[in-house]
Amino acid sequence: MRAAVVSDYGEPVRIVSLEIDDPGPNEVLVEMRASGVCHSDWHAVSGRLPLPVPMVLGHEGAGVVRKVGSRVRQIQPGDCVVLSWIPSCGSCWWCTDGHPELCERANDAAVNGTLASGDKRVRWDGTPISVFSATGTLADFAVVSERSVVTIPSDMPFEEASLLGCAVQTGVGAALRSPIRPGDTILVVGAGGVGLNIVQGARIRGAAKIIAVDLSATNRELALSLGATLTINPAKDDPLLAILDYTHDRGVDVAFEAVGQVELVALAFNAARRGGTAVAIGVPAPNENLSINAFAFPSQEKTLTGSWYGGSFAPRDIPRLVELWKSGHLRLAPLIKRRYRLDDTPKAFEDLISGRGGRSVIAW
């Protein structure tokens, strides 16, 4: 099978031919039909997100199940599925505590480049190689844990469904699990794949005013079409002053950072009102530290918190997101700005880092 692979940090993304094993007892083989291209994939290519290489890229995919392992009961060949990059085990301390997005075993798998079972099912010239976060969706096929797949309606377009796997769960989930109240004013710093879905989640939650900050004109237009009421181009206007003008110096109720730049996390915190909350969602490099005003925590009762995968648990959340999509509350098609074939994945990454805006999807 073909797959988009990073052979070493800083090396160009290559399409190579790999062998794939049959699924293990609790695993399934998925024929990929669509896979989004996410900034996290690029961070793995550049080494900013240190994951074991060589590695099959991609973690935001949808496809059709072709084979199931001997112990798989819930999933059948022919099922249409979305892949989750956190195959929560359901039994570790974090899963039991109600935080499946922090599942210890899923985290170990991601860090080690394996599946949830601890095994690797993809080989390059006979040698097992890693996959991105227990998935590896930028390939003709992926073997994943049965806990990594959630079925979707057979008439749902795969390209739209694929986005549920990362950007939508992360963005909408972060908004739905934040303290947004109906009528609130919300800030979204970074209106890319995740940020645009925070905008949608905030709108679904009943936010009255939604401010989106992004350098890309495409992303600002998309944000407006998905529910933002004000967009700010930080190359033109000072975002904090513009936000304070818009909120009559009060600041926003809830602010989200969806880029992963420490200065922008500070911007989100600084833009939050007294008693407000800032949520860090973008992923900085593991060795980056943040400087913010310490007096603001007690004297202004501000909260700075984080969100990983939007606090999502795919078996619970994907069906709900599908219902929101069916009812028109959640829009997926407008998010997709470019389509590529798997062989053109390197070009998709080039376009991603050039900041052209909107989501890129590889389609089969």
Added chain:
Amino acid sequence: MAIFESPESLHAVLGTFFERLRQVDQAYLVYQIGGTLEFIFNKPSTRIRWIPQPPDSALPFRIAYGEPTEPVLLTFEQDGDTAHRFWLGRVNLQQALARQQVIARGPLSRAMKLIPHLDTIYPLYQEHLVAIGRSDLLEVRR
């Protein structure tokens, strides 16, 4: 767009305002700080200091531009836009510190002695803008 596009344009407005402040009744408040007060500006990047002079001097402090060559007691760092809004009376210092719009270094309590008098100083900045022909700067976007 930034209010001050260059250090020169900031000096022409805020610098001349500070020069003028040396001649008003409140100028003697500078002695309550007890040392040099420096404003570090970003966007545009420049520095202006208030340097207290001996009590028998004609004016209580002098204005210096650029890198300091003498010891500085207290600094306030901010963007040109924030500084302009501050002197218009549109910035709450406590809020601005919490939002990192203003970064203060040194004994902040010394500067706090000026705070109760700011309400009498803000109108002087507005008068100054009119006097130098920059009444276009009186309104900030809302």
